Amino acid sequence: xxxxxxxxxxxxxxxxxxxxxxxxxxxxxxxxxxxxxxxxxxxxxxxxxxxxxxxxxxxxxxxxxxxxxxx
Numbered sequence: 001x002x003x004x005x006x007x008x009x010x011x012x013x014x015x016x017x018x019x020x021x022x023x024x025x026x027x028x029x030x031x032x033x034x035x036x037x038x039x040x041x042x043x044x045x046x047x048x049x050x051x052x053x054x055x056x057x058x059x060x061x062x063x064x065x066x067x068x069x070x071x
Contacts, residue, residue, distance in 0.1 A: 028055055028063030 035052035036044060046057045053060065 025062045025066035028059045029067035031055060032060055032063045
């Protein structure tokens, strides 16, 4: 499928995302998702995720909850 993005569309998306409130848990979710995708382990526990992401256990859980709520 060809990309439908062009400069005008990209600028529209940037304006839209800059206008919405920032949510810490969204950033944490991104870090957790990237760590899980990059890991060769089939299952990562809290300690492994803390090491891979630099987040606290509470931040990891909040990020996972944020991500799960949007699935």
